[in-house]
Ligand SMILES: [Zn+2]
């Protein structure tokens with residue numbers, strides 16, 4: 230693996246040996262000794278995606294495994310952070326029109342509308358309560374009037390019976406007066 234990377238490196242640019250400054254060609258390269266390989270493998274290096282924000286320091290040995298899993302790999306698709314479940318690469322993320330975000334905004338708007346409607350409902354309830362209280366007061370005064378009317382009705386009935394009693398008494402008195410007058414006229418004619 231390491232030799233392949235070096236071969237690509239050497240093929241892509243002109244490289245000279247740091248000791249004798251002779252040009253190095255990929256065919257000159259030979260696999261490193263096991264000792265050197267194990268030394269290189271234990272070297273700590275930065276992740277390939279350090280410039281994209283990955284701060285991981287790993288051994289050369291574990292670099293390829295890390296790179297294939299690294300969340301900062303611009304080609305790696307990760308689930309949308311807004312929670313819609315769509316897998317997106319870094320590039321796709323910037324152009325992603327998240328449906329969930331729209332839904333959340335709609336829910337926010339609906340919640341605001343519900344809160345406003347609840348306020349209106351509360352005001353209406355207070356108004357209805359006031360009207361009911363006023364109606365109850367009116368009902369109370371109507372009941373009092375009814376009681377007064379019943380009392381007056383009773384008084385009128387008692388008065389009526391008194392009047393009829395008086396009428397009966399006065400007719401008896403009239404009969405007595407007539408009888409007295411008759412007796413008086415008889416005694417005058419006899420005398
Ligand atoms: Zn990384």
Ligand SMILES: [Zn+2]
Pocket residue numbers: 309310311312313314315325326327328329330
């Ligand atoms: Zn999304």
